[in-house]
Amino acid sequence: MIGPVLPSTGALRPLGVDQVRLTGGFWGDRQERNARATIPHARHWLEETGWLGNFHLAATDDLAPHRRRGREFSDSEVYKLAEAMAWEIARGGDAPLDELSTVVAAAQEPGGYLNTMFGRPGQQPRYSDLTWGHELYCYGHLVQAGVARLRGGVRDALTNAAIRAADHVCVEFGPTGRQTLCGHPEIEMALVELYRATGTARYLDQARLFLDRRGQATLPDIELGRAYFQDDVPIRERTAFDGHAVRALYLACGAVDVAVETGDDKLLAAVARQWERTVATRTYLTGGMGSRHEGEAFGDDFELPADRAYVETCAAVASVMLSWRLLLATGEARFADLAERTLYNVVAASTSLDGRAFFYTNPLRQRGAGAVLDRSRPWPRASSSERAPWRDVSCCPTNVARTLASLGGYVATVDDGGLQLHQYASGTVTSGGTALTVTTGYPWGGSVRIRVDRTGDAPWRLSLRVPAWAGEAVLSTPEGARRVQPGYAVVSRAWRAGDQVRLRLPVAPRWTEPNPRIDAVRGCVAVERGPLVYCAESVDHDPALALDAVDVDRSAPLTERPLPALGRDVVALDLAASTTTAAGGGWPYGSIGTADQEPGNLTLVPYHLWANRGPATMRVWLPVADPHATGR
Amino acid sequence: MIGPVLPSTGALRPLGVDQVRLTGGFWGDRQERNARATIPHARHWLEETGWLGNFHLAATDDLAPHRRRGREFSDSEVYKLAEAMAWEIARGGDAPLDELSTVVAAAQEPGGYLNTMFGRPGQQPRYSDLTWGHELYCYGHLVQAGVARLRGGVRDALTNAAIRAADHVCVEFGPTGRQTLCGHPEIEMALVELYRATGTARYLDQARLFLDRRGQATLPDIELGRAYFQDDVPIRERTAFDGHAVRALYLACGAVDVAVETGDDKLLAAVARQWERTVATRTYLTGGMGSRHEGEAFGDDFELPADRAYVETCAAVASVMLSWRLLLATGEARFADLAERTLYNVVAASTSLDGRAFFYTNPLRQRGAGAVLDRSRPWPRASSSERAPWRDVSCCPTNVARTLASLGGYVATVDDGGLQLHQYASGTVTSGGTALTVTTGYPWGGSVRIRVDRTGDAPWRLSLRVPAWAGEAVLSTPEGARRVQPGYAVVSRAWRAGDQVRLRLPVAPRWTEPNPRIDAVRGCVAVERGPLVYCAESVDHDPALALDAVDVDRSAPLTERPLPALGRDVVALDLAASTTTAAGGGWPYGSIGTADQEPGNLTLVPYHLWANRGPATMRVWLPVADPHATGR
Incomplete structure (x- = not known):
């Protein structure tokens, strides 16, 4: 299983990008475009902006503060691109990851510290601004990139750097270390995944520690309030997602991961309850989350303006990550329903047809047509009426790139009784002795054909998600056609190679x-x-x-x-x-x-x-x- | 005429706080509360926060950067409070202004520079951050306070400080000086008023220079864009008010003032057109302006969310200042209509019943009830579900204080043919040989009685504004009763002492x-x-x-x-x-x-x-x- 999330327990077990291959169609085409256009485009801009150059300068001890380029979190863009490349390679593609890995690793300091913004002569000291400095956030992305590489079966400079950074964090911020946390959650889920990939328990312990520390008013009461970074109320006591949307959703991902790995059912139930309330009252029709420009934040219940919808692309990515975790933990179709909606209407919307321009905010109404954007330079603002090639804060392009490169890992699962298809895309699915081919023109057409190419003799269940929007669908199996309701339509039988199933979803407007x-x-x-x-x-x-x-x-x-x-x-x-x-x-x-x-x-x-x-x-x-x- | 705005020409001439005295009723009570509660309350908080202390420290060369308290614009709060006190004294009240004046003047440097944030050892140099530093903005408030004092017939330490600061600005930023401008408009209208109060033409020239410089992309392209400080498009070419609402409205005030004093009818018409479009498409039912929390800004046309309405109290004050200027220039009732709406529904709303707590934002919907605010310390945010005693950014309380203290100056005007009443409040109005008493329970009741207490023999016109919301009203004069329409109901006759007029406005819900x-x-x-x-x-x-x-x-x-x-x-x-x-x-x-x-x-x-x-x-x-x- 080569995928971003591999829980040790849960209702469903994910199939990875090595097991689900997308071939053409809506998502397959986008995955190819991602490899061909978006990843090289992001690589170009990391060079152009100097954000990659910061690592070179750090490695040669030449990073005087005035020479460093980019915002305090720009290191993370390099890591997210590295993660995208790692998935691209793992799914059988090609990407110049080795060069990035070498550059990153060369900048790491003895003891594992790695950040181009802090700690050198003339720079602010390490960990002197955890509120806004994003040091642990950046480690989180480094570790996720490292895990992608590890899952792909490679140990290299990048994986070593990630493990050294994680070890450093466990010492610096462990039970006897600094009793504080990062202004931007992200490292929690990264540490859990590194635990899953390596078996080293202290990564999980550290993630739980960060999770338990948050909500205790450790960070300062900034103008936006501590809800901005979820340090106002412990996650176990929240009723809905609040504050900065990406922060809230990344934190919730980490909470699900910790809950699953520690058997903390109450924590899992708390996050599921917050998800439910948020979906019922704080989510746009597109699946987008985050109503407010101010603080890039969730709003109050039912505060969902169309024109001023912030709906950050990264929040949509984070929401898909969260829904996937909750789906794996519970097996409930509603999580896959929201992921589908968000993928088609925010993640897909974020990127231009040529794969080289991106929305940061995704409003449901544009009142003014705006001007043609200059594609030759970064756009200084989050909002734009056209997609921008890059931004001064350019978190979204690399986040979309890593999502599309690993998208096969969000499609199908197995359990002891069979195989589940959660998203419909043309491609092949293999798991053990079973192999399927999925053929569909979805979402333009509503017909999805599944052919069993290979199977063992024992009966098993094929579960096909019927989205809630469908109301009803028609499922044709070798036994005949029947109406099926939202949730999972299950075909339980002894399969033979060549058997076909067809799901007809009603895609009339x-x-x-x-x-x-x-x-x-x-x-x-x-x-x-x-x-x-x-x-x-x-x-x-x-x-x-x-x-x-x-x-x-x-x-x-x-x-x-x-x-x-x-x-x-x-x-x-x-x-x-x-x-x-x-x-x-x-x-x-x-x-x-x-x-x-x-x-x-x-x-x-x-x-x-x-x-x-x-x-x-x-x-x-x-x-x-x-x-x-x-x-x- | 002791009032905030005294144009040398225009359709109407204002009556001042010495000529219009409010006695009880809705506004008279609020003016008394302002004197009794709000002004001392603000004085207390200026001490408590150290914002007044900054001047003491500056005067004794003891203002090391770490000792200075408050934000970069905190000096202006001292000036706005001084202005409020000056009006309070001018209208016959009492206030400890001399002490403030002495403290302020003592901090002024040779050459006229005065700001506690910049220019001392260890501080940033003078004028090194015009984008955000607010130095010229602070001068503007100092000059307005000085003008209030001059109009009251006093020359003292405060007026000298204001004139020295204005002279300094004309040298530093004049035709051969720094070719730049302040990130926050305000000084423009202050300089014009100082020109009006002193006859010194270079203040007017400097105001026009600042006005013409703005809109040329002199200031940097910040994340919010140059529209934030109206430096994207020259004011003559704008179609509506845009960007930070207080900045936009203060700038428009200065533009009207310059237009009137220089006979620039095109500029006046441009601002009136922008006002018209803004009122038709970007104004709340309350008269409030500024739809967006992000950038405290105007939104697009018809972007008027109720819950996220920013509607800064200071923007309402600025809107009243602008409407008054346009009314004086044109004599059109629509400007007084908007001023009335804004005074009753934003300015009056901003302050608690006890006069000691204030809203900064004035939304038309509060979704969550929030918590009881601690009245013992400044609130760190602009938004609050209850009024706050003071804020880290506390521009609004002193702005309301100066407005209420000078409110008599926004009620009545004269022209060559007679006298106009624009707002209805119990009190007395005198102008030359004419004296009126106004008695009304407005706005709770719709009846307004005007008695002529003193008058010359020559006939003159009494004009009474019939608000647009009224649809129709009934006017009773010595000649009988008649229906009158929105606009000005005019009674033209030879008056005798004792004559009465009664306007009945339909205040049914x-x-x-x-x-x-x-x-x-x-x-x-x-x-x-x-x-x-x-x-x-x-x-x-x-x-x-x-x-x-x-x-x-x-x-x-x-x-x-x-x-x-x-x-x-x-x-x-x-x-x-x-x-x-x-x-x-x-x-x-x-x-x-x-x-x-x-x-x-x-x-x-x-x-x-x-x-x-x-x-x-x-x-x-x-x-x-x-x-x-x-x-x-």
Whole structure:
């Protein structure tokens, strides 16, 4: 099993990138693009920005503070790219990881300390700013890269550096060491995974120690409050995810890992409960998490503005990581449901069609079309109306790269009774004596064919996830066809090579209403098709049809048509709509007068493909005509 | 004329705090509370925080960097308090200003430089961080305090310090000086007012120079973008107010002042156009401005979330300052309309009933009740669910203090034909040989009586503003009663002492709808009564009536009743309402099922009085039952 998460116990056991190979289709194509375009692109920018150069300078004792480039966490980008390369190699691809490994390892100091920002003459001392310095966060990513390499069966300069850093942390921050923690969780899950990969128990102990320390008001009361780094309340006592979304979700990943490895069912249940509340009240239709620009944070329950949705790409990656852990621990389909939604509508949305530009924030509405971005330099801000080639804070591209490179590891599992498919993508799945071929045009088409290529004689269960959005699906097996409900459709039989199963998911477009407590989208509807959220983008419309003023009629039919400009198989939707203009105008409150209604045609495209055709306004949620009971 | 703004030309000439005296009533009581409670409270906190002590240390050359307390702009709080005291003295009150003046003047350096943050051994050099250092911003407040004192007829240490600082700025930043500007506009309007108060033309020239320099990308491209400090586009070319709201509005004040004094009608028209667009698309029902926490900034058009409304108190003060300037320049009632709305619903809301605690942000919805605030120490954040006694960034209390102390100066004007009343408050108005007494219970009652106490023989026009919200009013004069429309109701006659006029404004509660482009409150209504916006506060309700899930029926009657717990004359409103709970719950999107409807009673209180009875949730905008045309 070569994959990012390998628990020693749990309801399901993951299959790795060596066992699940994606061949073409939605995710296979993206994985190839990741290898061909995104990984080299990130490598280029690490050079260009000097973030890799910092390691060279550190290795040659030439890293005076004024020579160091990038923010305090820039080392982590090198590690995340190394991790992406490690998965790429493990899944059978090629990537220049050895060079990165050598550069990183050369910068490590005696005793294992490794950070280009701290500790050298003229720099701030080691661990003098744990609140903002990200030293342990960076180790976390180094260790995850090291684990990816170890899982791939390699021990090299990178794995040695990772283990030395982890050993250093266990000494420096252990039971008799510094009784404090990092402002950015991340090392917790990395240490647990290193424990799983090496069997060294002190890594697990240290992860649990960090977890238990958090929530005790050890870090300072910053302007954003201690909730920003989850140091306000212990994770066991929380009711939902709060504060900085990536921090909260990385911490929750670490908590699940610790809970699983230590048999701490209460901790596992606490995180599952927080996940449940967060999904019910703090999650966007796209699966995106983090409502606030201020503090890149979760908001209050039902605080889900479309236009100011922060929905950081990294928070989506973190959410997929968390859902996967909870799925492995519990076997419950809802975790795979959210992962699917998040992968198709945030992770896939984050990257441009050419694989060389990225969103950091993923709002559900873009009010202003913005300007064409200069692709030759990093964009200084998190928000942009087009994807940026790189940013001054560029955490997302490498995070997406490592996710796509390891995506095969998030598709299928086994248990003692059989094999489970959680995500649908064309490819092959092997586990022991069993081999399957999956063929599907999903998500454009709803048909998924599974052929058994190889199997033992003993009967086993094939479980296929039926997403909650599907309502119902049809499963055809050698015994015949039947209707199946959301959850796992199970085929339990003695298989023979050549047997086929077909799942038909209903991907016809559908209207989606929001819970009326979500103020931001009251009186609106959205359109979904299969796992995909759709949106209206101004580039498809006459400027006269102002998206700002559009109204839709839910009884209007949704007509499918191909949109090859956005890719093979892409389905766009057309529907009748109108634009409403309020009378008056000087003051936007009062008795809003009779409105003009201009009929027109509205085109919807998959949200994950928006902003690939130049600057545009965009909206996912569409007002329903005459939402007021006010006589308008 | 002793008032904050005295243009040399324009449609209307202001009457000062010496000419308009408020006696009791809504604003008179608040002005007294300001003198009795708020000003001494602010004086106490300036001592407690060390922000005043910084001046002592500077005067005795003892201000090593580690001894200085407070943020880079803390000097300005001392100046704003000095300005408040100057107005308080000018209106006939008493305040310990001489001590502040002496302390401030003693810290000024040879050549006129004055700032406790920069330029001393160990501190950063003078003007080394104009982007964030606030040195010119602080001078602006010093100069405004000096002008208040000059207008009161006093030349003292404070006025000398202000003039020396202004002279220093004209040399340092003049045509042959540093070709740059301050990250926070403010000095522009201060210099124009000093020109008006002294006749020294170079202050006006310097203000125009600063104005023309801004928008040329002189300041760096910070993460928030140059729009944050309006250095992205020249003010003449803007279409609406953008970026940091207080910065944008202070700059616009300076632009109006320069336009008026230089006869630059195009500049005046540009600012008026920006005001118009901002009021139509970027202003809350309360008159509050600034939609975003991130960057304390204006949002896009129609981006007006209720819960995350930033609506900084200082932006409301700045908006009133701007509206007053535009009113004086043009004579148009719409500017006084917005000032009224903003004074009653943001400025009045900012301060607690005891005058010793303050809101910095003024959202239109509070989702969580929060905790009781510790009144013994400054609150570290801008947001709080209760008013805070002081903050680490405490710009708002002193800004409100100077506004309330000078409020008489925002009530009435004259022109060659007569006298105009723009705001209604019990008190006396004198101008030359004319004296009026105004008696009103406004805003609780809609009747305003004006008695002519003294007058010359020549006929003159009395103009009374009829607010736009009134729709229509009734004006009774010695000639009889007539209906009058929004704008100015004019009575032109030969007056005699003893003549009376009565304006009856319809203050019955009314339903208010939002423009449907405002996503955040689609499907909702608000209730207003006269100039007051109302809200529902959880402390008036059984916890079972979740404000989060409340629905109202616009056909339900609104019943008035007194609410003495919030003050004499305060009117609360009762109405029937219900709570709706969506079925299901795990995922808040889809076919949202049938809902439970629990009938109940909803109480509404004036928004400006909320959060005076302990932690509460609150909402201004109330969902209309069954807003969907979706078969729910």
